[in-house]
Amino acid sequence: MKFVDEFRDAELGRVLASQIVAAVEPGRHYKVMEVCGGHTHTIYKYGVDDLLPENVELVHGPGCPVCVIPMGRVDDGIAVARQPNVILACFGDMMRVPGGEGTLLEAKAEGADVRMVYSPLDALRIAKENPDRELVFFAVGFETTAPSTALTLMRAKAEGVRNFSVFCNHVTIVPPLRALLQSPDLRLDGFIGPGHVSTVVGARPFEFIPADYAKPIVISGFEPLDLLQSVYMVLQQLAAGRCEVENQYKRVVPYDGNPRALAVLAEVFELRPHFEWRGLGFISHSGLKLSEAYRDFDAELRFDIPGVRVADPKACQCGEVLKGVIKPWECKVFGTACTPERPIGTCMVSSEGACAAYYNYGRFARERAVV
């Protein structure tokens, strides 16, 4: 299959792996963060980390949109779903994210009308099919997903669909990266940049990483060879004493992003003063809300939202996993009290979550290595 098979070639993978081995300095430990949950998924699914030398460590970042939703926002969604005459639509992953009041799936089992959709457009269709009900779309995601919500809102406005609103939890990727770089907990040598977010925003917003923090970043595609090549490119920069933004995913990512998408985002959204991230706390200008022009579609203005902040369960260490401070298997409840079937933390819910990816693909390999 074009764009897939050529990036999963095992022989080319072995060549890249040997080039990576040749590029590392013996005795030096390299920590490279892959920002995006999609990358984490590929790394574990294809065993990319098994091809790396022991002194090259991949650290998982905060780029899983479901994982960073704080419990209080889940409870807010449940509260909306329980209101009379409401249909709450959300992506499938979101239904299983635990809040303090349970999950949206449990709310559905208790009688709330919660429906899984593949896109905001599906949610708009449900709204049009149910003109006597209020349809609320629980919007999550980074700049990759936000354009879909924005375009759907533009359609709803143009078509005069009044029973459609959005509970907006969209976030942006640059502020948490800056927060991580300022964190004393974490020493990183470089970054694998998020490919699909960059399709929308481009590579330019990441220039602060080399400019302000003297770290290299390589925007990467999502196939195993993309990731191996991106690791190699980061290591080459480090070996040469360079730090810059490089784009490995040129077949998809223009350096300046998608101007139409950026225009749509600017019309429909504006930055919140601050937004809470699971594990990272409140980060300034990191969340989106609907702009004044779309305030009539803002579920937070249309419904009573509790807005109560809920602390994570003490046993859960998703925060440390999301910051790359610990690996999934180092969490106290990983694979025992917390599994994909009965998740305690968000990282065990989504396929892009580091814990779920590692649980599904990596744990047996690690058990073999330990034996």
Next chain:
Amino acid sequence: MRVLEAGQNGLCVCVEDDGGARTEVMTDLVGAVGRGDKVLVHAGVAIARLA
């Protein structure tokens, strides 16, 4: 995904390259598409056109 049917009003019908379900996709961000074009789709919107 591959475009099966280019529709009107910024919409088209796409299918995964290996078959699978047909999906309605918004094409506002990539401009006009034609049957057989390949697009990168995220949450129901084509965010990039693949060469």
